[in-house]
Amino acid sequence: MIKYLMILIQTALLVGLAPLFVGVVRKFKAMLRGKKGTPLLQMYYDIWKLLQKGRIISVHASFITTLTPVISLVAIITASLFVPVFYVSPELGFTGDFILVIYLIAVIKFFNAHSGLDASSTFGGMGGSREMFISMLAEPAIFLGFVYIFLRSGELNLNSAAASLNTKLVLAPASIAAFFAFFIILIMENARIPIDNPETHLELTMVHEAMILEYSGRDLALIELASSVKLLVFSTLFVNLFVGGGIAASLNPGGLLVALVVYLLKILALAFILSVLEVWSAKYRVFRMPDVGAMAVTSMFVAIILLLVSRG
Amino acid sequence: MTTGQWIDFLMGFILLITVVSTGFRRLHLMVRCLILQSTALSLVLALKAYAAGEPHLLIPAFLTFLIKGVAIPYVMFRVIVQLKIKRELETYVSVPLSMLCGGILVYIAFFATRVMAGELGVFGQHLPVAITSILIGIFMMVTRTTAISQMIGFLIIENGIFIAEMSTTGMDLLIEVGILFELLIGAIIMGIMLFNINKNFNTINTSKLTTLKE
Numbered sequence: 001m002i003k004y005l006m007i008l009i010q011t012a013l014l015v016g017l018a019p020l021f022v023g024v025v026r027k028f029k030a031m032l033r034g035k036k037g038t039p040l041l042q043m044y045y046d047i048w049k050l051l052q053k054g055r056i057i058s059v060h061a062s063f064i065t066t067l068t069p070v071i072s073l074v075a076i077i078t079a080s081l082f083v084p085v086f087y088v089s090p091e092l093g094f095t096g097d098f099i100l101v102i103y104l105i106a107v108i109k110f111f112n113a114h115s116g117l118d119a120s121s122t123f124g125g126m127g128g129s130r131e132m133f134i135s136m137l138a139e140p141a142i143f144l145g146f147v148y149i150f151l152r153s154g155e156l157n158l159n160s161a162a163a164s165l166n167t168k169l170v171l172a173p174a175s176i177a178a179f180f181a182f183f184i185i186l187i188m189e190n191a192r193i194p195i196d197n198p199e200t201h202l203e204l205t206m207v208h209e210a211m212i213l214e215y216s217g218r219d220l221a222l223i224e225l226a227s228s229v230k231l232l233v234f235s236t237l238f239v240n241l242f243v244g245g246g247i248a249a250s251l252n253p254g255g256l257l258v259a260l261v262v263y264l265l266k267i268l269a270l271a272f273i274l275s276v277l278e279v280w281s282a283k284y285r286v287f288r289m290p291d292v293g294a295m296a297v298t299s300m301f302v303a304i305i306l307l308l309v310s311r312g
Numbered sequence: 313m314t315t316g317q318w319i320d321f322l323m324g325f326i327l328l329i330t331v332v333s334t335g336f337r338r339l340h341l342m343v344r345c346l347i348l349q350s351t352a353l354s355l356v357l358a359l360k361a362y363a364a365g366e367p368h369l370l371i372p373a374f375l376t377f378l379i380k381g382v383a384i385p386y387v388m389f390r391v392i393v394q395l396k397i398k399r400e401l402e403t404y405v406s407v408p409l410s411m412l413c414g415g416i417l418v419y420i421a422f423f424a425t426r427v428m429a430g431e432l433g434v435f436g437q438h439l440p441v442a443i444t445s446i447l448i449g450i451f452m453m454v455t456r457t458t459a460i461s462q463m464i465g466f467l468i469i470e471n472g473i474f475i476a477e478m479s480t481t482g483m484d485l486l487i488e489v490g491i492l493f494e495l496l497i498g499a500i501i502m503g504i505m506l507f508n509i510n511k512n513f514n515t516i517n518t519s520k521l522t523t524l525k526e
Contacts, residue, residue: 172317173324180328294408295332298415302331306324309422309440 002251003089010085014236015077018228019043021235021271028275043228050221058214060120068115069215069222072108076229079104083236084162086259087248093159098146101158101237105189105230109135112223116211123203127210130286134195134207137293138188141181144300148178149241151307158241165244174310175242177303182242184296188289190231192274194281195289205283232267239266315363322356326475327418327441330448330468334414335407339397342464343388349445349471350380357478372488376474379492384467384499388460391503395510397458402517405455417447438479445472457519459509463502470495 023040030037039045057065082097113132116124150156152174153164188195191208200206203213212223240247246262248255284292326349333345354377361369405413421443428439445468452465470491510516 173320173327176321176324177328291335291407291411294411295335298331298335298411299328301415302328302418305418305422306327309426309437 003092006087006089006251007081007092010083010087011077011080013085014080014083014232015225015229018225018232019047021232021267022228024268024271025275025278028272029278032275032279043224047221047225050216050224051218053217055215055217055219058119058121061118061214064111064114064118065214066219068111069219069226071111072226073222073229075104075107076226076233080229080233082158083233084159084240084247085236086246086263087251087256088159088163088166089249090155090157090160090163093157095156097158098149098156098161101233102142102146105233106135108226108230112208112211115215116213119214121214123206123210123213126204127207127213130207131191131211133286134188134289134293137290138185138296141185141293141296141300142189144297144304145178145182145185148174148300148304148307151304152178158237162240162244162247163249165241166247166249168244172310174303174306177299177306179242181296181299181303182238184292184299186234186238187274187277188292188296190227190234192231193278194284195292197283200283235267235270236263239263239270315359319356319359319363322352322359323438323441326352326356327444330445331414331418332411333468334448334452335411337403337407339392339458339460340389342461343385343392346388346464346467347381347385349468351377353471353474353478354381360478368485371485372492375489375492379496380467380471383496387496387499387503388463391460391506394507395516397460397516402457402519403455404457410451410455413451414448417451418444421447438475442472442474442476442479445469445475447472457517459502459506459516459518462518463499467495467499 020040020043022043023038026042027037027040079101082093082101109131113128116128116131118124149161149165152168153161155161155164186192191198196207196209197205198209200209203210206213208227212220215223240263243266246259246266248259329345329348329352333342336342336345354373357373357376358370361367361373403410422440425440425443449465449467449469449472452468453462456462456465474491506516509521513521
């Protein structure tokens with residue numbers, strides 16, 4: 001009973017902390033550029049403001065435009081139910097729930113791309129096609145990542161995998177390659193620089209922003225929240241599965257508190273790395289995306305080969 | 313972490329750098345990959361010297377770092393600046409395909425050494441990394457058109473031979489010093505020849521050097 005309560009607490013933590021995570025990344029970026037930056041809670045204020053505004057919907061739009069924001073938020077909250085944050089228990093989750101998480105994220109991408117096309121604006125179509133192109137390049141790497149997790153931890157269940165990877169050495173040779181590959185996947189899936197600029201105002205350089213260009217008001221609030229939760233879900237998967245350690249497996253409160261602090265520190269370090277990368281590089285041209293995707297797939301492939309060899 | 317685990321970690325890092333460098337097209341990025349690979353190699357040799365208690369192995373380690381990690385890349389950077397070329401414009405194989413081929417070469421190397429897994433020594437498990445380096449160096453030499461990248465491929469082959477020697481037999485100081493100085497002189501000669509080729513033909517694209525007349 002209390003384990004299900006822990007799932008709810010972890011999901012609420014993911015959904016509640018997601019705008020703060022985006023705020024922390026923006027604050028680090030501003031600090032690195034020598035500016036003061038927006039307040040940390042700015043994204044919460046933005047979402048609150050947008051929730052109170054009215055919507056303007058194009059006359060050419062169909063039901064998909066109004067359906068997409070709701071589906072995005074619901075799908076990502078459902079996906080975050082399966083993600084281990086700071087407490088794992090092998091009874092939670094089911095075999096192969098990683099595939100369910102990936103497919104829920106794919107549902108979000110599908111509906112976003114369609115809603116980009118829905119308003120009959122050219123930018124939406126361009127953003128949708130680029131988004132599909134980029135995620136098509138990242139998909140093989142994600143599934144190879146799933147194979148890697150299974151080979152490394154011996155479990156098909158996200159919670160048990162995190163529990164088993166908790167004690168394994170993170171600096172083994174195979175995990176360097178997998179760390180590198182999943183980091184690239186995180187950037188490709190969540191529209192960060194160097195794949196896509198989340199703060200650009202130039203439509204020709206947008207990918208994700210172009211798909212949601214026509215949204216306003218309540219719809220935009222839901223979509224922004226869904227994007228930030230998606231980033232936090234990927235970050236949590238990254239720090240718990242590819243850089244393991246510090247997860248509590250039992251229910252004692254002291255252990256849980258330590259696990260929560262360790263998780264927050266790991267996420268903070270990841271936010272810093274993301275912001276350094278964003279300040280350091282520029283957005284790549286779209287025809288360089290296959291190169292980045294190939295790098296992710298090859299690194300994950302190398303990681304799997306190294307694992308297979310070291311197991312004998 | 314024990315020394316053995318650090319050596320395994322560095323070997324995994326070397327493997328990753330070698331495989332990923334098949335996809336790079338900018339010339340100073342490839343030279344930096346070479347620097348990383350050579351530095352990691354010299355660190356591995358130094359750790360081996362520490363673990364096996366043979367301090368005389370520190371000399372080849374230091375020399376490797378000095379020549380392959382500092383001197384040869386310095387020569388190459390100077391050549392790149394003098395020739396004013398930044399990136400490789402045409403290659404025979406596109407970037408994703410060459411990275412994929414790098415991955416397949418890794419698989420071939422590991423598959424081929426699987427059968428001798430039991431007979432190698434303590435560090436014999438690094439032999440597949442050596443064979444991967446050699447194969448990827450050969451791949452780079454074959455599929456690139458700029459003479460500098462072909463030289464970098466050659467140096468990656470030499471690194472692979474170095475790893476193979478390190479992982480199977482003992483290291484002979486005289487042979488090591490001989491090979492390293494030969495590589496240094498080779499790099500300098502390559503720099504001079506590239507400068508001359510560029511002066512005469514105005515290009516260092518080797519695919520254009522096969523015509524007899526202009």
